Amino acid sequence: MVVPGADARLLELDIDLPPPPTPFGAYVEAVQVGPLLFLSGMLPVIGHEAIYHGRIGEGLSVLEGYDAARAACLSGLAAAKAHLGSLNKITRIAKLGVYIASPGDFQEHPKVADGASELLRDVFGASSVPPRIVLGVSSIPLGMPVEIELVLEIES
Template sequence: MVAPAPERRIQDMALSIPPAPTPFGSYVETKEIGSLLYLSGMLPVVGHVPLYSGVVGRDLSTAEGYDAARTACLSGLAAARLHLGSLDRVRSIAKLGVYIAAAEDFRDHPKVADGASDLLSAVFGRENAPPRIVLGVLNIPLGMPIEVELVFEIEPYRN
């Protein structure tokens, strides 16, 4: 049995993908090079409005960090969909990076990053789970708690 395509999975889950984010500075959200689509760092925003701010383990719980990572990843899916026309063009996820503004004594980084990983597995299938790096950092632009980095391997566009 063939697994459903990402767009079908999104529909089946009744998952709402927000509008694609717009840059907060002088950069572009996506860059296609060969068969790879690189995304700028994705923040937990909808439109241009931050949904979370603060430091995980101090201002935000692990569960709130998980949701912030999921939200940032949704922004990444929105940016990729806008660029590609359809997430069905994604062959695989080449890289996931999750950067967490975390309190000095915070230790649950993997649980927070699972917010992004679990979403990607739901959309693209567990068999397409990406390699990832998870880092705690001092701060993230605009005081947000999470920044997600994504690189997708994509199908070439066909007329």
């Protein structure tokens, strides 16, 4: 079943997607394998410009982390739309991975990851909230605080 109106839902929510991200190295942003679209790790950027630098809980607040996760997810949606032509072709969010640069004693990972999860829920509906993995890591490429991973099921 196709989730109706994801593109229209973005408009209704007054959410503008950033330009689709471009690689920072030798890789592609999206690869489709059968009914699954695998996205490269998405960072909180607009174009090649970072929105945030640093680690959550050490210079950046949980709220800034939430916003960074949301921004990275918006980049993921922009990459998916560039590949598919429309977000309406997404039938399910198969997996969400959220990697958070944080010190070892940080414990608010779920609150940061909700920035991505809640965006996906708002755009695709409550029945499309994905399973997720949330991990704290010592660093993320280019000194950014959050990186997300998305696997999307698309209509065949």
